[in-house]
Amino acid sequence: MISISKLYCGGTAESDGLRYGHGGQGPAVSAGAPPASKTAAERRPVTVWNVTRTCNLRCIHCYTDSEAKKYGGELTTEEGKALIRDLAGFQIPALLFSGGEPLARPDLFDLVACARSLGVRPTLSTNGTLITDETARQIKDAGFTYVGISLDGIGEVNDRFRGVGGAFDRAVRGFKACVAVGQRVGLRLTLTRHNFANLHGIFDFIEREQIDRACFYHLVYSGRGGQIAGDDLSREETRQALDIILERTEDFHRRGLNKEILTVDNHVDGIYLYMKLLAKDPARAEKVLRLLTWNGGGMYSSGVGIADIDFLGNVHADQFWMHHSFGSVRERPFSEIWTDTADPLMAGLKNRRAKIKGRCAPGICKWFDACGGAMRVRADLVYSDPWAPEPACYLTDEEIGFTPEKQKLVRARGEDFPMPEFSRPPRTAPPRISDIPPSISCTGGTEA
Structure with missing residues (x-):
């Protein structure tokens, strides 16, 4: 968060301590x-x-x-x-x-x-x-x-x-x-x-x-x-x-x-x-x-x-x-x-600095210490690799310090993951309600 x-x-809020107080x-x-x-x-x-x-x-x-x-x-x-x-x-x-x-x-x-x-x-x-x-x-x-x-x-x-x-x-x-x-x-x-x-x-x-x-x-x-x-x-x-x-x-x-x-x-x-x-x-x-x-x-x-x-x-x-x-x-x-690290994913999530690859890796992205590689589950869902780069990173290569030299290093490591663009190019007009899939019904349901 x-x-x-x-x-x-x-500002301050009651729950800030959970994120910034530890x-x-x-x-x-x-x-x-x-x-x-x-x-x-x-x-x-x-x-x-x-x-x-x-x-x-x-x-x-x-x-x-x-x-x-x-x-x-x-x-x-x-x-x-x-x-x-x-x-x-x-x-x-x-x-x-x-x-x-x-x-x-x-x-x-x-x-x-x-x-x-x-x-x-x-x-x-x-x-x-x-x-x-x-x-x-x-x-x-x-x-x-x-x-x-x-x-x-x-x-x-x-x-x-x-x-x-x-x-x-x-x-x-x-x-x-x-x-x-x-x-x-x-x-x-x-x-x-x-x-x-x-x-x-x-x-x-x-x-x-x-x-x-x-x-x-x-x-x-x-x-x-x-x-x-x-x-x-x-x-x-x-x-x-x-x-x-x-x-x-x-x-x-x-x-x-x-x-x-x-x-x-x-x-x-x-x-x-x-x-x-x-x-x-x-x-x-x-x-x-x-x-x-x-x-x-x-x-x-x-x-x-x-x-x-x-x-x-x-x-x-x-x-x-x-x-x-x-x-x-x-x-x-x-x-x-929760404390059993025999599962490789659990062990990796508790020590992800040593795992994360590509443009998100420490030493590659200059913001790693503050971002921490963001959401690992999105990387896993997109690349079938929980340590791949965050596919929803919207910062440019220049903004994260991903220089041509670092790009060459990433390619040499075999970590050159393509950054997907799931969405179509930006719209020139706001999205319309008709754009939502027609298979989603607006009627029915229960109060169960």
Whole structure:
């Protein structure tokens, strides 16, 4: 995660410590003098638990390929509580209840109560459509520290993206219900060509609905997301999207609106932010670069600072690595699986500096220490090699210091991976709703 509001505007937020504190206190961090960091093996991951695969929507980018049906094999209530006890003993910083749609799981609040009783910080990732006034009060009373509601556009844009008509209106109801009971709630949006033209409208929505937090995710090509890789933003469009996010976040800050704005799943954003800030405030930019470098970018993400447990109990490096399991919590405790580096992928993720290749490699990309090679799962999905360059890097060769001499060295190593451009050339007009695949229905679905 890249906190735009903190790094670009100097704001603060409750969750900044998870990204820039590593357990240290604010003054040392804000002064640009980070405290000693833990090793990859010592860190405990924010853990995503997909408590169910069932979902009442059918989003075109869903990494779990969920639908409105019952899937067999979910961890039982007792298995879930045993898992939570292990996670509490392992001292994870937070447990994110996700899905599918987690509110479709009948025992969700029993599981959350177990987590709270053991001192585990629970958060919720939901599509928001099942949140009524009564449900919002249940969520608040259960002790969720944060609720993230996915919204991928305004009105029909969201509904086509989500595969069910009326999803936007019901998600808005969910936002309003959470705000009304004082539940901390945020918006989650995945950037694609389907919603690129909606960005300003999304920021207007955030202000109008008094939403405290928004996370803008880069597309990861897993699950159904792989079917829309061609609708990812072009490199130029990604830069334009970041410009809008920076501009609107700065506007919030200037007007005294305390909004936490973040981008997620592409650590290149931190470098782009730094380069933008360098032109307007060089002294602050250097402090930001120190923070980014200390935080390590992708070096401490998947397999280190983030983990996933799917609805069957399989453990993954993050929620997008569903194609690779390290083991099942039905057979071994999560804490044991997570610290076992016998699996080459787990070992590599905990020591990726020695693994990453091509234009992303240390000594090749001048920003490696701050970016850390970004998202390894995207490299694996595109090249079938988790150590290949980040295919969604939108910085130029010149910007990363990839000189002709370094290019020659990379070719000599056999690491000259072609950088794909999934998207068509940038549009001259905003994307139209008709461009979304007609196979995605705007009707149907259930409230299951």
